Amino acid sequence: MNSPLALAEQVRCGTAVPQRRAIAKAITLLESTRTDHRAQADELLTALLPHTGQAFRLGLSGVPGVGKSTFIEALGLYLIALGHRVAVLTIDPSSSVSGGSILGDKTRMERLSVHEKAYIRPSPSSGTLGGVAEKTREAMLVCEAAGYDIVIVETVGVGQSETAVAGMTDMFVLMQLPNAGDDLQAIKKGVMELADLVAINKADLDPDAAVRAQAQITSALRLFTQHGRDRGQWMPQVLQLSALRNTGVDAFWAAVDRFRGIQAAEGRLQARRRQQALAWMWERIEAGLKQDFRQHPAVQALLPQLTVDVEAGRLPASTAARHLLAARTQAA
């Protein structure tokens, strides 16, 4: 393995195949769980960091079957034609269970995956959601340092991964099928409120349903999202598109551009990123503290019985918490 600084140089200034290899090596280093690799990874990241932040970070979520891959392929090729370089990263919350990512499967995006101006990386295949999100966040920085100016982070609309994706991107898009209304249970709690934009895909399959869904979601967004605060002049929008027929991609990107312009003009883009970075730092600190806590011998000795007692209503939850915290301190 090259030194972290040499690798950073290759990521930034390499071209074509050598650069792709350097990016892959860098991300592999970041994903390693070996302790000595972690120190090198931190060195690499710190070297790359000044060269990041120029890209636009687009988050995208939707249930399986909504057509994310087809849409990302169409969008990616459209953006490349406009002169952009596009990186696609994936967070698959199930990958740690299945041991591999089906989402990041490059064969899903046949044309984009072989394009020299695109870089596609599947989800890290092990670890907690927090760990997977951390690796993806770091991989995003590598891609930015390598000059990809549009980074798309996709996730599947099950589990908590949407919050993680919205927490690392400049704009969060939720893809929906046209059958809105009673059948929309698939939208997880809290996810709709993350959406800066809702895209109704496969609108051509049932145009009437798509129109109804657009009206319903628009009305619901008005009730559920706090405009005038988080997003400035931007009011979350609902668009129709058909990735398969390649319609709506230009309107989609026009909306993204409008959002980006408004946010940048109001200084919200930078504010959102600062806030995300701090929130991320604390998220990792809390995960680390909790892990240390759970591994403490005194806690491991007490936790099972106290959990049973709290669940059974024999012990107040706050008393149990105090016992556990005290046990850890006294035994330290």
Added chain:
Amino acid sequence: MNSPLALAEQVRCGTAVPQRRAIAKAITLLESTRTDHRAQADELLTALLPHTGQAFRLGLSGVPGVGKSTFIEALGLYLIALGHRVAVLTIDPSSSVSGGSILGDKTRMERLSVHEKAYIRPSPSSGTLGGVAEKTREAMLVCEAAGYDIVIVETVGVGQSETAVAGMTDMFVLMQLPNAGDDLQAIKKGVMELADLVAINKADLDPDAAVRAQAQITSALRLFTQHGRDRGQWMPQVLQLSALRNTGVDAFWAAVDRFRGIQAAEGRLQARRRQQALAWMWERIEAGLKQDFRQHPAVQALLPQLTVDVEAGRLPASTAARHLLAARTQAA
């Protein structure tokens, strides 16, 4: 101060004025920040716990001016007429700033506050939201052990206190004014999804607007809440009422009873409480860990500069988190 066990006995078996005094003493003990009091408080709580859990716990939130007090007074008197004993507790997230609770002001509920079958307790007036919520949760147990079979926990619809209230009650009700639609920015992110029931108060002031609001919110709830999972057969409902004219209170309580029946029949009420107790234990553990972390000398020495570096984009957030966690461990 009596012994915790004697106090528990007075809370449970006292009558009239002596019992009220015991309740007040018990809650004051629970709210004390003195370390020796905390041990007594834990003893008191553990003694009371077997005698709790029989009450129905109703959470209620709404923005200032929505008419919560007037409604709670009407509801409380209605329930007392049905033979219930009613306790009203308040979580005011601003009380730690203002140094006192305006929400719990007994003069807001003139008739209920002097009724022998009602007990009203204002918000604890100091501490973080987590601390205030903990005290309220414990006060709720005291009231239950004293035989109050309906406990209403109210909060004002600003801040994060709705999540805390929903996390300690069997049913969460959101009160709204009839001017739904574009003006509903006041609904905080994630709050609508907590609602098992939405009550549109002051419906008589603008009946047309109330009907529109009811339709809009019903439609939005259908899109945003995950029925069929958390709530079983219950689909969140939207009711109109007028607390001032005392209309709709019976329909409101009928809906609460229906919810309660469905939840109890499906075993969800107990499951929800077990889940709440465990979540609460972990919430307090995490708060304790974070507080210890922030007070650690090595962390205090590093945190300000690392925070600045992360905000400025000079240091990756995950690297900063690792530095801080390592500093704490090495210095221990």
